[in-house]
Amino acid sequence: MTETSPPAVPAFDPVAEGRRLLRQSPYGALATKDRQTSHPYASLVAVAPDTDGAPLILISTLALHTLNLLADPACSLLLADIGEGDPTSHPRLSLMTTAREVEAAAAKPLYLACHPDAALYADFADFSFWRLEPLTGHLVAGFGRIVDLAPAQLLVPSA
Amino acid sequence: MTETSPPAVPAFDPVAEGRRLLRQSPYGALATKDRQTSHPYASLVAVAPDTDGAPLILISTLALHTLNLLADPACSLLLADIGEGDPTSHPRLSLMTTAREVEAAAAKPLYLACHPDAALYADFADFSFWRLEPLTGHLVAGFGRIVDLAPAQLLVPSA
Numbered sequence: 001m002t003e004t005s006p007p008a009v010p011a012f013d014p015v016a017e018g019r020r021l022l023r024q025s026p027y028g029a030l031a032t033k034d035r036q037t038s039h040p041y042a043s044l045v046a047v048a049p050d051t052d053g054a055p056l057i058l059i060s061t062l063a064l065h066t067l068n069l070l071a072d073p074a075c076s077l078l079l080a081d082i083g084e085g086d087p088t089s090h091p092r093l094s095l096m097t098t099a100r101e102v103e104a105a106a107a108k109p110l111y112l113a114c115h116p117d118a119a120l121y122a123d124f125a126d127f128s129f130w131r132l133e134p135l136t137g138h139l140v141a142g143f144g145r146i147v148d149l150a151p152a153q154l155l156v157p158s159a
Numbered sequence: 160m161t162e163t164s165p166p167a168v169p170a171f172d173p174v175a176e177g178r179r180l181l182r183q184s185p186y187g188a189l190a191t192k193d194r195q196t197s198h199p200y201a202s203l204v205a206v207a208p209d210t211d212g213a214p215l216i217l218i219s220t221l222a223l224h225t226l227n228l229l230a231d232p233a234c235s236l237l238l239a240d241i242g243e244g245d246p247t248s249h250p251r252l253s254l255m256t257t258a259r260e261v262e263a264a265a266a267k268p269l270y271l272a273c274h275p276d277a278a279l280y281a282d283f284a285d286f287s288f289w290r291l292e293p294l295t296g297h298l299v300a301g302f303g304r305i306v307d308l309a310p311a312q313l314l315v316p317s318a
Contacts, residue, residue: 027246029188029237031201034255040190040199042237044251044299064253064297078188078201082241087186092203094223096193138223140203 014139014147018154021093021139022053025079026114030057034064035071047077047132048114052155055079055095055132056107058118062126069130073099077132091141095154097132104129173298173306177313180252180298181212184238185273189216193223194230206236206291207273211314214238214254214291215266217277221285228289232258236291250300254313256291263288 030045043065047055055077059066069075080092104122107129112119121127137149189204202224206214214236218225228234239251263281266288271278280286296308 027241029190029201031188031190031199031235033192033197033199038192038197039233039255039294040192040235041253041255042188042190042201042235043253044237044239044247046245046247063299074198076190076199076201078203080203082186082246083243086205087241088203088205094200094202096198096200135198140222 012141012145014141014145014149015153017091017141018093018137018139018149019053019156021079021081021091022055022095022154023049025081027082028055028080029078030065031076031078032065032068033072033074035068041065041068045077046115046118047079048111050107050110050131051158054134054155055097056102056111057099057130057132058107058111058115058122058127059130060121060124060126061128066128069099075099075132089142091139091145093149094138094140095132096135096137098135099130099132102129102131107131171300171304173300173304173308174312176250176300177252177296177298177308178212178315180238180240180250181214181254181313182208184240186241187214187239188237189224190235190237191224191227192231192233194227200224200227204236205274205277206238207270209266209269209290210317213293213314214256215261215270216258216289216291217266217270217274217281217286218289219280219283219285220287225287228258234258234291248301250298250304252308253297253299254291255294255296257294258289258291261288261290266290 081090134151240249293310
């Protein structure tokens with residue numbers, strides 16, 4: 001009866017979903033703390049995966065989120081499937097991270113591979129690359145599908 | 160020469176852009192502070208405008224962001240044009256707000272008008288409606304187009 005069986009539904013794999021969101025989300029929402037008031041601040045960032053999947057961002061000291069990270073590198077990045085209908089019906093990942101500035105030499109080619117238009121300003125003096133080092137990931141994939149993921153589950157070590 | 164003149168480019172109107180994002184964004188990214196560590200936490204929410212345009216959300220005490228807001232109502236909501244190509248090429252609004260729980264009687268019909276599927280769980284005991292009271296809005300609409308907006312500019316008073 002193989003020919004008439006319905007296709008198998010893939011089992012929910014939270015590690016695979018977390019890694020997919022890290023590697024295939026070109027944009028995310030960054031949560032930082034206001035450097036003066038400590039009030040949460042949500043902003044939009046373009047992201048690209050580092051070799052192990054950790055998010056890289058390219059941000060300007062003219063932007064509030066950069067000033068906030070310079071004062072306190074604790075932040076969170078939301079990655080979700082946007083542009084595919086209702087994003088709350090798809091898995092999304094809230095990543096708790098510590099941001100740190102990294103050398104442009106390694107980050108720039110990885111970042112420009114995902115965001116080629118950023119070549120227009122990547123070398124501006126006010127812009128720098130930051131890596132968002134995962135501390136923990138909170139994956140929400142629907143009712144009963146909420147899973148915390150450790151960095152070792154989210155990142156793929158370089159060979 | 161009227162017939163051959165190029166169409167006029169509308170002037171940049173930050174108040175109109177801010178009000179548009181408040182009223183036409185069905186989803187947003189919420190930044191709260193972890194109730195135990197104070198680490199920023201970014202999460203996805205479905206939003207609907209209150210009568211004056213302030214965002215309404217419907218959240219569950221099973222979700223981390225709700226527990227965070229119960230401990231500290233200071234939060235931020237990012238509203239952006241998602242699903243229309245590169246969201247960093249469109250205006251977006253980072254709203255600094257104080258969240259407060261509101262009565263379902265007034266909020267529910269406004270919320271369900273935007274998110275009819277939420278009728279499935281809007282009456283569950285763990286869900287409640289919250290209004291995100293704007294403190295200030297930070298509109299980013301491109302290079303040189305970064306404007307702070309006051310609540311009186313963002314909200315439209317009820318008649």
